[in-house]
Amino acid sequence: MATIRASITGVGGYVPEHILTNKDLERMVDTNDEWIVTRTGIRERHILEKGKGSSHMALQAIERLMAMRPTNPLEIDAIICCTTTPDYIFPATANLIGAAIGATNAFGFDLQAACSGFLYGLTVGAQMIESGRYKKILLVGADKMSSIINYEDRTTCIIFGDGAGAVFLEPDTSGNGFIDAYLRSDGNGAEYLHMKGGGSVRPASIETVTNKEHYVYQEGAIVFKFAVTKMAEAVETIMRNNHLRAEDIAFLVPHQANKRIIDATAERAGLPPEKVMLNIDRYGNTTNATLPLCLWDYRHQLKKGDNLIFAAFGGGFTWGAVYLKWAIEV
Ligand code: UT7
Numbered sequence: 001m002a003t004i005r006a007s008i009t010g011v012g013g014y015v016p017e018h019i020l021t022n023k024d025l026e027r028m029v030d031t032n033d034e035w036i037v038t039r040t041g042i043r044e045r046h047i048l049e050k051g052k053g054s055s056h057m058a059l060q061a062i063e064r065l066m067a068m069r070p071t072n073p074l075e076i077d078a079i080i081c082c083t084t085t086p087d088y089i090f091p092a093t094a095n096l097i098g099a100a101i102g103a104t105n106a107f108g109f110d111l112q113a114a115c116s117g118f119l120y121g122l123t124v125g126a127q128m129i130e131s132g133r134y135k136k137i138l139l140v141g142a143d144k145m146s147s148i149i150n151y152e153d154r155t156t157c158i159i160f161g162d163g164a165g166a167v168f169l170e171p172d173t174s175g176n177g178f179i180d181a182y183l184r185s186d187g188n189g190a191e192y193l194h195m196k197g198g199g200s201v202r203p204a205s206i207e208t209v210t211n212k213e214h215y216v217y218q219e220g221a222i223v224f225k226f227a228v229t230k231m232a233e234a235v236e237t238i239m240r241n242n243h244l245r246a247e248d249i250a251f252l253v254p255h256q257a258n259k260r261i262i263d264a265t266a267e268r269a270g271l272p273p274e275k276v277m278l279n280i281d282r283y284g285n286t287t288n289a290t291l292p293l294c295l296w297d298y299r300h301q302l303k304k305g306d307n308l309i310f311a312a313f314g315g316g317f318t319w320g321a322v323y324l325k326w327a328i329e330v
Pocket residue numbers: 030031032035036039040115154155158219220221222223224227256257258261285313314315
């Protein structure tokens with residue numbers, strides 16, 4: 001019997017209309033466009049209006065996904081929403097998405113692995129398809145990072161943006177689809193990138209709000225060092241384990257946290273810039289949305305059978321790489 005693999009059969013991406021430029025940030029904190037561009041590669045990011053959550057952007061992305069791959073919502077078996085900024089602590093944002101699109105035959109859950117969430121979700125979803133038990137999984141990456149960013153902190157507010165992306169995972173016996181994953185996490189990294197308040201240890205109180213504990217806390221230089229090392233290591237490992245040389249790879253699909261991290265990862269893998277998906281200049285770091293937004297932006301350049309290497313690093317620490325053969329032509 002032919003091996004069942006999980007293929008990505010459609011993609012949709014969305015960023016909100018409102019743009020926050022480096023020039024805008026110059027008026028908010030002590031920074032400048034030149035510093036932000038040279039240190040991060042970011043020129044602008046998109047910000048969702050107040051009163052709307054990650055599911056709002058997810059639904060826009062799903063609408064575009066459905067336009068590419070028309071689907072009866074009743075056929076969806078499961079919804080995995082990878083997010084660090086769920087609409088609410090509970091219920092899961094996946095369930096709100098399911099209700100909004102009428103996926104009444106699906107079960108849903110959120111997956112939290114910070115910036116590596118979509119990579120983990122892709123792996124979990126693929127295993128569910130490979131089991132033969134599930135035929136259609138809606139995998140979403142969505143984050144309203146602006147809801148947890150302190151716009152008085154120049155070390156974090158310049159980096160993050162809001163956005164969402166969504167893909168379908170479906171069984172494929174042609175040889176294309178999800179091939180391999182190398183995933184890791186290390187809770188020792190928690191102290192360098194986290195949000196102190198809002199969880200069960202320090203639930204919201206006047207004190208946590210006064211202390212600004214409901215915002216992203218990051219020790220950037222330390223995270224940077226880990227990210228460069230671990231992302232490159234993950235890409236090298238997955239290439240070695242699958243006997244892939246640089247010339248076999250069509251595209252590296254890297255998490256968009258800092259262009260310098262992306263460049264270092266590509267260089268260690270021997271991949272030239274034209275084989276590296278890049279949109280950090282326009283969106284900043286959209287956390288769980290970076291990878292599907294890359295697929296969305298590059299969809300017309302992808303061909304059936306292309307070897308793609310996804311890679312990410314994020315809070316937790318979490319990191320890894322996935323090897324997938326692209327299965328559609330748009
Ligand atoms: O996606 C999740 C994982 N996150 C990441 O991968 C992010 C990893 N970290 C980074 O991308 C970088 O560390 C940052 C972009 C956050 C910071 O860049 P850096 O080159 O590591 O800068 P730094 O933190 O070492 O700071 C260098 C200098 C400092 O000034 P002094 O001490 O040298 O006088 C900072 O105070 O740059 C200063 N600085 C700024 N200057 C202008 C920090 N932020 C800014 C700013 N504008 N926005």
